[in-house]
Amino acid sequence: MKRALPATFTLYALTTLLSATPTALATNAWASTFGHPRGAEGLVAGSAPWLDVFLTVLRGHGAGLLIFAALVTAFLVAVTPTLSLYWMRSVRDGASLAALSFAASRTLAALAVYIVHAAVVFVIAVVGACAVGLFRFGLSGPDTRLHDLVVLAVIGFFALLAFGSGALRDAWLSSVARGESTAQAVRRGTRATGRGTYFVYVGYALLGLVMLACASRVALAIDSPLGALLASQVFVFLRFVVRSRWLETTKRRVDAVS
Amino acid sequence: MRAAILTLVLLCAVASIVTTPAAAQDHAYILSARLDPDAHTVKGTAAITWTNQSTLPQDHLFLHLYLNAFRDRESVFMRESGGQLRNVETTGVGGIEITSLQVDNHDAERMTEGFPEAREDDATQMRVALSPTVAPGARVTIDVEWVATLPPVFARSGYHGDFYMVGQWFPKVARLEPNGEWATFPYHGHGEFYADFATYDLTIDVPEDYVVGATGERVEHAVSGGRAVSRYVAERVHDTAFAAAPWFEEQTARFAQLGAEHAVEVRCLYPPGYDAAAEVHVRTALAGLAHFGNLYGPYPHPTLTIIAPPRGADGAAGMEYPTLFTTAGEWFPVPWLHNAWHEEVTAHELAHQWFQGLLASNEVAWPMLDEGLTSWATQDLLRALYGERANGGSLVGITIDGFEFSRLFALRGRRTLPPGRPANAFHRGYGRSVYARTTAILETVSRTWGRARFVRALGEYARRHRFSHPVPDDLFASFDAAYWPGFSSAVLRPAMLDGAIAAVRVQRLDEEAVVVERLGGLPIPTAIELHHDGGEISRVSFPQRDVRYSRPVADPAGTITGVEVDPDHHGLLDPDRADDFARVGPAPADPWFARLLTFAQFVLSVAGP
Ligand SMILES: [Zn+2]
Numbered sequence: 001m002k003r004a005l006p007a008t009f010t011l012y013a014l015t016t017l018l019s020a021t022p023t024a025l026a027t028n029a030w031a032s033t034f035g036h037p038r039g040a041e042g043l044v045a046g047s048a049p050w051l052d053v054f055l056t057v058l059r060g061h062g063a064g065l066l067i068f069a070a071l072v073t074a075f076l077v078a079v080t081p082t083l084s085l086y087w088m089r090s091v092r093d094g095a096s097l098a099a100l101s102f103a104a105s106r107t108l109a110a111l112a113v114y115i116v117h118a119a120v121v122f123v124i125a126v127v128g129a130c131a132v133g134l135f136r137f138g139l140s141g142p143d144t145r146l147h148d149l150v151v152l153a154v155i156g157f158f159a160l161l162a163f164g165s166g167a168l169r170d171a172w173l174s175s176v177a178r179g180e181s182t183a184q185a186v187r188r189g190t191r192a193t194g195r196g197t198y199f200v201y202v203g204y205a206l207l208g209l210v211m212l213a214c215a216s217r218v219a220l221a222i223d224s225p226l227g228a229l230l231a232s233q234v235f236v237f238l239r240f241v242v243r244s245r246w247l248e249t250t251k252r253r254v255d256a257v258s
Numbered sequence: 259m260r261a262a263i264l265t266l267v268l269l270c271a272v273a274s275i276v277t278t279p280a281a282a283q284d285h286a287y288i289l290s291a292r293l294d295p296d297a298h299t300v301k302g303t304a305a306i307t308w309t310n311q312s313t314l315p316q317d318h319l320f321l322h323l324y325l326n327a328f329r330d331r332e333s334v335f336m337r338e339s340g341g342q343l344r345n346v347e348t349t350g351v352g353g354i355e356i357t358s359l360q361v362d363n364h365d366a367e368r369m370t371e372g373f374p375e376a377r378e379d380d381a382t383q384m385r386v387a388l389s390p391t392v393a394p395g396a397r398v399t400i401d402v403e404w405v406a407t408l409p410p411v412f413a414r415s416g417y418h419g420d421f422y423m424v425g426q427w428f429p430k431v432a433r434l435e436p437n438g439e440w441a442t443f444p445y446h447g448h449g450e451f452y453a454d455f456a457t458y459d460l461t462i463d464v465p466e467d468y469v470v471g472a473t474g475e476r477v478e479h480a481v482s483g484g485r486a487v488s489r490y491v492a493e494r495v496h497d498t499a500f501a502a503a504p505w506f507e508e509q510t511a512r513f514a515q516l517g518a519e520h521a522v523e524v525r526c527l528y529p530p531g532y533d534a535a536a537e538v539h540v541r542t543a544l545a546g547l548a549h550f551g552n553l554y555g556p557y558p559h560p561t562l563t564i565i566a567p568p569r570g571a572d573g574a575a576g577m578e579y580p581t582l583f584t585t586a587g588e589w590f591p592v593p594w595l596h597n598a599w600h601e602e603v604t605a606h607e608l609a610h611q612w613f614q615g616l617l618a619s620n621e622v623a624w625p626m627l628d629e630g631l632t633s634w635a636t637q638d639l640l641r642a643l644y645g646e647r648a649n650g651g652s653l654v655g656i657t658i659d660g661f662e663f664s665r666l667f668a669l670r671g672r673r674t675l676p677p678g679r680p681a682n683a684f685h686r687g688y689g690r691s692v693y694a695r696t697t698a699i700l701e702t703v704s705r706t707w708g709r710a711r712f713v714r715a716l717g718e719y720a721r722r723h724r725f726s727h728p729v730p731d732d733l734f735a736s737f738d739a740a741y742w743p744g745f746s747s748a749v750l751r752p753a754m755l756d757g758a759i760a761a762v763r764v765q766r767l768d769e770e771a772v773v774v775e776r777l778g779g780l781p782i783p784t785a786i787e788l789h790h791d792g793g794e795i796s797r798v799s800f801p802q803r804d805v806r807y808s809r810p811v812a813d814p815a816g817t818i819t820g821v822e823v824d825p826d827h828h829g830l831l832d833p834d835r836a837d838d839f840a841r842v843g844p845a846p847a848d849p850w851f852a853r854l855l856t857f858a859q860f861v862l863s864v865a866g867p
Binding site: 011015016018019020022023024026027030052053055056069072073076077080083084087141142143144145148208212215216219220222223224225227228229232236239 | 419421503505529530531568569589666670834835836847848849850851852853854855856857858859860861862863865866867
């Protein structure tokens, strides 16, 4: 874990910077539209005027903010394969700069892994949607409870499947980080990913989400601007640490494949 | 002693309310309905007693055949609604075919001309000759036989599988106004009710496995030859409808209120599996009977039937008939959202038992007296049940003020006609104006001058005019009496009939002066909150006669650095609250950057590494 810590922090810092720019724009738009704390208080008080303030900000700045946020997201999506490979390589040998140049040189392989994974998720989504759409069981009578619950279970199953497929993608990428070709990586990564691995992945991912939820919760609870920022960012960084731990277990599994 | 006299006076007042003459015997319907689930038809017979209650002799009368709205896509209803209601599309046809029509035992002449609002291809009205002419006070008997073909339900009436909602299914005499004019109109896309109070005696014949819910009290029930025949009688109602399904399950409750004529048998019929939803419907109805009964006079009928339609029959959902209504909602209640589905629809349709059922105003001419008053009363009941400013819903400590949504819905975006316009004047914005804007107007009055006075005015209107056909002037008169003479001319009429609003805004706040102004014309008094640089907050009043408030920012309590108009949010006729406050100097640092940042980080954690 210590070997990957500089990379983990770098990625945390980079995504935080990317998140902070649209956030700063939004809060500035808010303040310039109406520089009064009451609107912000209204956000938690529930009743008016937060809706009016929100609508006014949206009308004045909504399009610009949305475009900027979309650009930031698109940029992040574009560089994510390279960044992930960099992280994965750092987990392996810790040498940050060397890891970065390795990731840059193997960007195409990382991108291929992400594309294959996107295709897998797409197939799961299509099969899931067909399964739900064609499912007419329990609809013949007025009591639709069984139908609804089974549909919910089917959706849950496919959602979990799509979510858990991230375990495969990480294993493939970890193999790429060993210096293998995409085809080799997919083979090795797939062999390294057993059924239990999905649940371990889901567990780690959920733990990461819990960290993010804690971040939001403490930010809401603390009224001091600096205190809210520091406390919440500790939890956000912990989310990256959790993911770094998962990447290490992936590396061990991938390396164990003969 | 004085207390005793006062009590006696009050008792007399209550008695006079309860025994308001209904003149119901002047109109009576003896109806029979035989349901054929295979053909989706109802074979009907009617013996209608009709009395000329106007001051002029009549040589014709009008029958409403509203099921003919579904005959084809050329009817007024279909054209106005575009063949859909609340996004449910039409998929089939229905109608009423009259097989026999007699007036006082003579075949009646059906006249094809002389319809108000006559339109080709619309068969929802029929003009019937009366010969000899019927003198004022005289009565005739109309015998009709017909076959009603029910459409797949998309707008109130019809069937879905083996569920039947049978409304607007019989020939009904239009209402003759006292001045001798017929208030008749085709079945419009919006607004359908206007009829005389009458006694309805309905015999329903269904296959024996069907369970029936109908307007009125069941007085007979017999099963033979594979059919179940029940007779339902309702006094002083202006319509009758019934629902039937073989799988209906039932929850019942009994409601009694001091001063009411009867205890009320509340009966909810619902699809299997909807038990939890039915509990919510019954609970809401019981609370509503007490709440509305206290404010608007006791519910006068011995029965109240709630129909929860099955999934797929959404077109039948949320519709009011006397002593019976259909509600809405899935089998699972949503406990944190009050302003949708279960509670809201049951509360709304129950409120119609007063504003439509008992106060039978002309819904096409003045929908605001029907849907408008009902919408306010609905939110008011939800507020009584779930708390101040929580009538919309509450989740993890965040409460939603349903009235604020009425304000935004009514006043944001494209302008609508004022709510006081006839239903058929609206091509769009009917819900935003008639439902939401009326609610915003009434709640503004209620919050500004206090709810106690408001419900006194509305209660007086409701009690005085029950079992009659009030018009907007009746409503305005009750408010003038409870507020001051001229109140409705100053506030209600401009707001309801002309679309006046009551916006306020901070026009200026700088190093010299603070200026607040009122826009939109309605004289609604409000408060202004001033924030001084020492942290002190003071309040001044912004009286209704003034359109401008200005003062220098220099003040003994400290320079004014912030100002907020209407800090208690009493005014719901202000389209934009974001201009209701201003401050000078830098905004104090707030933790919202940190809070929103975690949100953005969450989003990017999905997209990123
Ligand atoms: Zn309604």
